[in-house]
Amino acid sequence: MLDCGGRALDLSRPRVMGILNVTPDSFSDGGRHAGLQQAVDHALAMVEAGAAIIDVGGESTRPGAEPVPVEEELARVIPVVEALARAIPVPVSVDTSQPEVMRAAAGAGAGLINDVRGLRLPGALEAARDIGLPVCLMHMSTLDPRTMQQEARYGDVVAEVGAFLAERVQACEALGIGRERLVLDPGFGFGKTLDHNLALFRALPELASLGLPLLVGVSRKGMIGALLGDRPIDGRLHGSVAAALLAARAGARILRVHDVGPTVDALRMLEGLEARGG
Numbered sequence: 001m002l003d004c005g006g007r008a009l010d011l012s013r014p015r016v017m018g019i020l021n022v023t024p025d026s027f028s029d030g031g032r033h034a035g036l037q038q039a040v041d042h043a044l045a046m047v048e049a050g051a052a053i054i055d056v057g058g059e060s061t062r063p064g065a066e067p068v069p070v071e072e073e074l075a076r077v078i079p080v081v082e083a084l085a086r087a088i089p090v091p092v093s094v095d096t097s098q099p100e101v102m103r104a105a106a107g108a109g110a111g112l113i114n115d116v117r118g119l120r121l122p123g124a125l126e127a128a129r130d131i132g133l134p135v136c137l138m139h140m141s142t143l144d145p146r147t148m149q150q151e152a153r154y155g156d157v158v159a160e161v162g163a164f165l166a167e168r169v170q171a172c173e174a175l176g177i178g179r180e181r182l183v184l185d186p187g188f189g190f191g192k193t194l195d196h197n198l199a200l201f202r203a204l205p206e207l208a209s210l211g212l213p214l215l216v217g218v219s220r221k222g223m224i225g226a227l228l229g230d231r232p233i234d235g236r237l238h239g240s241v242a243a244a245l246l247a248a249r250a251g252a253r254i255l256r257v258h259d260v261g262p263t264v265d266a267l268r269m270l271e272g273l274e275a276r277g278g
């Protein structure tokens with residue numbers, strides 16, 4: 001059980017994290033939920049469809065994305081976190097690397113920090129320590145989405161991503177952020193080629209053996225399109241659901257997805273059929 005600021009996230013079985021991008025330029029749904037009411041309505045619909053947590057992001061981190069000024073990220077994210085903390089019964093996570101946004105989001109009622117940069121920006125570790133919420137630590141090859149794909153070079157991607165995550169856990173523990181607050185994420189698509197992503201996906205059981213809950217985010221990403229013969233983004237639903245299902249079977253505990261209903265149904269089928277040995 002993850003204590004998300006007083007709201008529990010039961011990780012005894014795989015859970016779905018609904019993506020709420022309040023950005024104009026996210027790779028698959030930019031601009032769709034930029035208004036406050038649209039954002040709240042979409043979050044409510046995802047909770048209704050079975051999302052166990054809603055992830056609010058104000059900065060696109062797709063390859064090549066331009067950085068967002070902190071003031072702009074705050075303006076996009078904090079009103080939505082405040083509204084959702086009142087409107088929905090499940091935890092709200094904030095997808096940010098900025099310490100100021102982490103602190104403001106915690107004050108606004110966020111229950112988890114989702115940092116694609118693994119608390120590597122100056123002040124991020126201290127902010128995470130101070131606010132006391134659970135943190136998802138994700139691997140990204142550089143700190144900048146504009147360069148991460150150029151830096152997609154590994155001797156052994158699984159070993160190197162695993163070592164990175166272990167190092168970030170140690171950095172957290174050194175500041176008193178206990179393992180019980182940590183979630184790990186190999187960062188699919190963040191400075192990885194297709195082959196790297198496939199190697200990491202196949203190594204999920206190994207990464208799960210690090211002993212901390214795994215978050216997997218492959219929804220609608222390039223690796224899905226590539227495996228479906230360069231399928232465009234709006235044709236990646238079925239592939240995304242299949243990948244989420246296989247990630248859950250491999251040990252992932254949080255599946256970060258755009259399409260909550262189909263993913264929840266797939267996980268329920270997995271649970272029902274496998275639990276009953278069907």
Ligand SMILES: Nc1nc2ncc(COP(=O)(O)OP(=O)(O)O)nc2c(=O)[nH]1
Pocket residue numbers: 019021023025026027028057059060061062095114115116136138185187188215216217218256
């Ligand atoms: N922990 C975690 N967080 C993430 N945040 C954003 C994206 C990118 O997807 P999306 O938010 O849909 O796109 P964008 O970054 O363009 O907003 N992927 C992950 C992920 O794989 N893991």
